[in-house]
Amino acid sequence: MHALLLRLTAAAVFFLHLTVQAGTAIVIGGATKSDNDAVWQRVVDEAGGPGARIAVFATAAANPERSAGLIVASLNRRGANAEAIPVAPRQKDVDWQANLNDPALIAKVAASKGVFFSGGAQEYIVDTLQPGGEPTAMLKAIRQVFDNGGVVAGTSAGAAIMSRIMFRDAPDNMQILKGQWRDKREYDQGLGFVNSGLFVDQHFLKRGRIGRMLPAMRALGYTQGLGIEENSAAVIKDHEVEIIGARGALLVDLSEASSDARLPAFNVRGAVISYLDRGDKHDLKTGVTTPAAHKLRDQKLDPASADYRPFLQFDHYFLDILADNTIVTAMSQLLDGRSPEVRGLAYRVRPRPGDLSPELGFEFRLYKGLGTMGWFSNALGSDDYTVLKVRLDVTPVRMAAPLFTPVQPASESAAPAVAPARPG
Template sequence: MASGLLSQPLRAQAPRQARLMVIGGAEDRLQDRLILRKFVDYSGGSGARIRLITAASAEPDGVWDSYRKVFQELGVADVQRLALTDQDSAHAPELQQDILQADGIFISGGDQGKLMQALWETPAYTSLHEAFHVRGCCLAGTSAGAAVMSRHMIAQGVSVLRPSKDATATDMGLGFITQAVVDQHFSERRRLARLMSTLALRPDLLGVGIDEDTALVIERNQAIEVIGRGSVTIVDPTRMRSNVDEVEAAEQIEMLGVELHMLPAGRRYSMDTADIPAHWPGHLKKVLMRLAMQGPIRG
């Protein structure tokens, strides 16, 4: 794996609870900064090594300056930007080492396609998986950084008013969430129809819509939690019946039997059977387990 190329030993550390923080964009950076505070806490507090990936942004220097200031104001002394800009940089052994030494990695917004062009099938891609799955690094992504968390990501698509065929195009993401596709800025940009258009063609996946200043926190195989000020919408097409194969491109789609769950901020959902409330629908645990389950280490 990528760690075999390192020239320096990795810092010893106790195993940690690896968490994904999938953020819907526009997280508060000026006031309470709850989501970013939680990211620092999950990464180990003020002594954590925080690393930023800004490769998705059209203005990476400005994005870096903004987050550097916030994390330093939150008490983190060791905040650095990872030297990832393109495919060539993603092969650098120094970048692999920096990724594997991180306690928390934060992926900024921008263009998810641009980010995946830089990372796809590179040693940096492998190192991100090793950092999360093996070393327990906290991995967060906002906006485009949230979209890339899933194996199948929405690469293009306008916010349509109604589900319609071929309204979106998907591509390969980082694959930390294997059984769902993520959409961000969800309520604010009215993206339910866009997400459902995607699911009409991929009924094997769950749809996850995350509002702005809201984060879905996934504790592998254990629990999910919603923090911030909005909600997470889960669309389950498992029992769906659709005419998507019968209609032409851009035509409206019939979608019957789709289930929708709203998870508001401040709620935590444990996968422990003993903690499941009586009011849960019988199959909700199975739905949430699909989000919380650990995927494979990609290489």
């Protein structure tokens, strides 16, 4: 019943994501390197530049003191005046509950121009700052920073809390695809710093999290999702998204997608996915993507154009579509290849204890459709694609168990005679 209410609520508030948001949300995909100037400097710049006061919360971290120290150092090297706020349940020798309600600390946060959430376990952030779904005075101070035009940034767990609804503890893509979906376990209320109609996820391409985003969005009634890759970030101002950092993000659009209720497992037809690379910008309101300037100076790939000349001359079937960055590789091969579709499988060769439906797998079919296009460039030293509006169907399939059996040697009586080699 609760899941149904969540779906209805999500559908009812979808159009609220067009409401103007005063602040800037910087959603960082995790594993952010200390030398990633594009991301760290952008946080400082959005908070006001040199001398910007930024409150750092390592609430989610396993070692809060260490995590906060590294983040403060990275921000201060770029000119910020960052300070750790010791509100973390796993921080030793600190009364974090007293700090959570300390008027002096709350005032210090409210006077900041930016807030930064560390990685770790996102449930610690919501359980600490929003226990039982009710905002604490500290969370209200953080929202005040945002509402006054400041920046709220977060990496990994700190990115997960940016949605109105978030993944709480859902590391297993396959189990979610197979239907494991429980309130306060796999999902929970987030803090909602991005538009209410946008669902975000992190570590996205590295960990193949398209496998968990699709069923989550369908269950919660979301039609727009953004999965940010590691060491990369999405800078979100109102309905404008800009991708910065090392790689990119996957944009998922389910506004015209459908499912077959007759099938006993998750399925979707007509999803639209786009890969936004570093430097690309996207307008969530109009649906228009503007590629990075260096892409516009390079090669456009439009299958509907008379001068479309795909480079790749082979077809490929991906045996693990949820592997590291494989979904984007498949999208790039579709865009720059002759075939009208590319397929891949999501399945588990060795079922784990408690695995739901061990024989169940899913086939991903990516195909070209209206508006499928993109750009290619190696101006930054690698083969970089922007890929827009690829269609995606996901269909449940029954896998063999075991998937394969070893080939046995032929019996001696059936084995052909082999003549001995001649000496010398």
